[in-house]
Amino acid sequence: MLADYFYTVALPQPSFTPVLIGFATGLITLFAFALPPVVRIQTVPPLRVLRHELGATPLSMQKTVCIAGIAMALLMFWQAGDTQLAGLMIGGTVLTLLILMGTGYGLVHSLRIFRHQAGVTWRFGLANLARRAKTSSIQLTAFGLGLMALLLLAIVRVDLLNTWQDRLPEGTPNHFIINIQETDLQGFETHTSTLSNQFYPMAVGRFIAINHKPVLAENDTNNRAKRFIERTFNLSSASTLPAGNRIIAGTFQHETAQQAFSVEQGFAETMGIELGDTLQFRIADQTISGNVLSIRAIQWDTFQVNFFVLASPDVIAALPKTYVTSFYLPNNRLDLIPALIHEFPSITVINVESLLKQVRDLMTRATNAVQYVFLFTLLAGLMVLYAAIAASHEERLYEGAILRTLGATRRQVLLGLGAEFITLGILAGILATLTASGIAYVLAEYIFELPYHFNIWIGIIGIIGGGIGIGLAGILGTYSILQQPPSAILQKGTQ
Numbered sequence: 001m002l003a004d005y006f007y008t009v010a011l012p013q014p015s016f017t018p019v020l021i022g023f024a025t026g027l028i029t030l031f032a033f034a035l036p037p038v039v040r041i042q043t044v045p046p047l048r049v050l051r052h053e054l055g056a057t058p059l060s061m062q063k064t065v066c067i068a069g070i071a072m073a074l075l076m077f078w079q080a081g082d083t084q085l086a087g088l089m090i091g092g093t094v095l096t097l098l099i100l101m102g103t104g105y106g107l108v109h110s111l112r113i114f115r116h117q118a119g120v121t122w123r124f125g126l127a128n129l130a131r132r133a134k135t136s137s138i139q140l141t142a143f144g145l146g147l148m149a150l151l152l153l154a155i156v157r158v159d160l161l162n163t164w165q166d167r168l169p170e171g172t173p174n175h176f177i178i179n180i181q182e183t184d185l186q187g188f189e190t191h192t193s194t195l196s197n198q199f200y201p202m203a204v205g206r207f208i209a210i211n212h213k214p215v216l217a218e219n220d221t222n223n224r225a226k227r228f229i230e231r232t233f234n235l236s237s238a239s240t241l242p243a244g245n246r247i248i249a250g251t252f253q254h255e256t257a258q259q260a261f262s263v264e265q266g267f268a269e270t271m272g273i274e275l276g277d278t279l280q281f282r283i284a285d286q287t288i289s290g291n292v293l294s295i296r297a298i299q300w301d302t303f304q305v306n307f308f309v310l311a312s313p314d315v316i317a318a319l320p321k322t323y324v325t326s327f328y329l330p331n332n333r334l335d336l337i338p339a340l341i342h343e344f345p346s347i348t349v350i351n352v353e354s355l356l357k358q359v360r361d362l363m364t365r366a367t368n369a370v371q372y373v374f375l376f377t378l379l380a381g382l383m384v385l386y387a388a389i390a391a392s393h394e395e396r397l398y399e400g401a402i403l404r405t406l407g408a409t410r411r412q413v414l415l416g417l418g419a420e421f422i423t424l425g426i427l428a429g430i431l432a433t434l435t436a437s438g439i440a441y442v443l444a445e446y447i448f449e450l451p452y453h454f455n456i457w458i459g460i461i462g463i464i465g466g467g468i469g470i471g472l473a474g475i476l477g478t479y480s481i482l483q484q485p486p487s488a489i490l491q492k493g494t495q
Contacts, residue, residue: 025075032071036064097141100148100431104140107427108133121412124403125419140428142380143470147432148439150375151462155440155455163450173303173326175337176350178202180323184344188323191340197327200236200305203319205283207233207309210273212280225270228308235281236307236324237316244302250275250294259290260312265297267308279309283319290315303352382473389477396478401486410482414475421474422467429466433459 073090080086111126129136180188185199207228209215217226239255241247252262261279273279273292280289290311298306305326329336337349389396400413437454444452 028071028075032068033064035067096145096435100141100144100435101137103431103434104144104427105133105137107431108136108140111423121415122419122423124413124416125421125423128416128420129423136424139424140431143425143428143466144431144435146375146380147428147462147466148436151432151436151458152439155436155458156443163444163453173197173328174352175329176303176305176324176326176352177340177347178322178324178350179346179348180325180344181346182321182323184346185323188340188344188347191336191343192325192327195327195329197325198242198305199323199325200238200307201316201321202307202324203235203283203316203321204232205235205281207279208282208287209278209280209289210271211278215271228267228271233281233309234307235283235309235311235316236305237311237313239313241296242304242306242310244299244304244306246297246299247294248297250292252294252296254310254312257293257312258314260293260315261290262294262296262310263292264306264308265295268292268295283316286319288315288319386477389474396481397484400481401484404486414479414482417478417481418471418475421478422471424474425466425468425470426463427466428470429459429463432466433462436462 072093073086076089076093077083077086080089108129111130180199189199207215215229217229237254241252247262248265250262254260254262263273263279267273275292275295277292278289279292280287282288288311296310300306303326305324340347341349396417403413403416404410436458441452444450
């Protein structure tokens with residue numbers, strides 16, 4: 001069934017390995033969280049077992065968090081398979097949890113401001129949250145984390161992708177054509193003379209040396225650098241700086257320069273290339289070299305033809321090469337493509353709009369699949385909620401009995417419990433909205449370099465959904481409190 005979501009990827013054959021990994025992960029997680037209370041059993045005096053009113057000795061929070069944290073870190077190292085990636089995952093997880101816990105604790109304590117301004121039932125619900133501030137903060141963090149993941153997926157999938165597409169100017173190229181033979185270039189230019197396009201030569205070879213020192217994949221620990229070394233390299237030339245390119249170091253003087261290169265900023269940083277360095281490439285049976293005269297920043301999302309390395313025209317003048325171009329083709333002229341393929345059978349046409357549609361479709365499918373995974377986070381939050389309800393069951397029974405003895409109706413007690421859990425859900429929605437929006441802002445501004453606009457509907461959905469969902473779950477979990485008569489509960493408590 002998952003193959004339907006990732007139709008472009010061949011999924012592995014079914015095996016018992018994922019089952020074993022799942023069992024191992026579950027056992028390690030269970031052992032990490034269950035070990036502290038199990039070890040504590042040997043320190044519990046028999047009298048505490050026989051006399052329930054003495055209560056249980058409190059767990060050491062530091063010991064529990066320490067053991068569980070070590071186990072989770074080991075699981076992350078195991079699953080990541082890369083020390084740097086695992087370190088980033090652990091650091092990001094710890095930072096996210098600290099922010100969520102701190103913000104959640106602040107939100108819970110802020111409820112004290114509203115306690116004296118609300119009605120009886122809401123005052124009772126807010127008082128319950130404030131009285132169990134630590135437990136409420138943990139519940140808030142669990143629910144906030146699950147809701148945050150779902151909201152963030154929605155923002156990235158819908159808002160950021162739409163923002164990126166909307167900022168593309170009218171007339172952005174929607175077709176690329178590669179493998180234009182040098183002998184066909186003049187005829188091809190004639191057929192496309194009405195289009196605004198530019199042709200770039202492209203020689204395919206290997207990047208082999210920097211300052212006459214061979215670049216070898218086995219000597220580099222950077223995965224991106226290894227890919228640059230191992231892949232075939234597309235080298236082009238230009239006499240003037242292409243649109244969407246900006247010089248950030250050096251000068252672009254390819255009209256007059258000889259044996260010169262201009263290098264893209266990211267490629268230069270990855271390979272450790274600086275101004276004045278000598279680069280060498282092997283194209284077919286020829287070795288060419290030149291000096292780096294400039295470093296360029298490229299706006300890749302313009303859909304113009306761009307290259308990591310541009311040479312001065314003299315460098316590849318005698319090299320075997322083909323040509324590449326990009327252009328915008330309106331819908332009423334799509335018949336030009338079959339005509340070009342018929343006239344020039346060696347060319348390859350890439351339809352950018354079709355690729356974008358496939359990317360959007362794949363993102364939707366992948367996001368839907370990931371959303372199912374994050375639903376387990378919400379289920380984990382429900383487990384935390386029910387565990388907290390079970391832990392405070394006796395206390396809630398006694399509180400409900402006292403309130404009903406003092407004149408509160410069953411409906412008022414139920415509304416008070418509803419107010420507590422609805423407030424918890426609303427706070428979780430607020431927490432999720434704030435953190436999801438913050439992460440989306442960082443992704444938009446610093447990763448995708450897009451303007452970020454807060455989507456108010458994301459916040460409304462998160463807050464209302466959290467309030468209704470968690471409110472209903474909490475009411476169902478505590479409804480049994482109202483089924484016992486107050487007299488029986490109070491008599492049991494005095495025995």
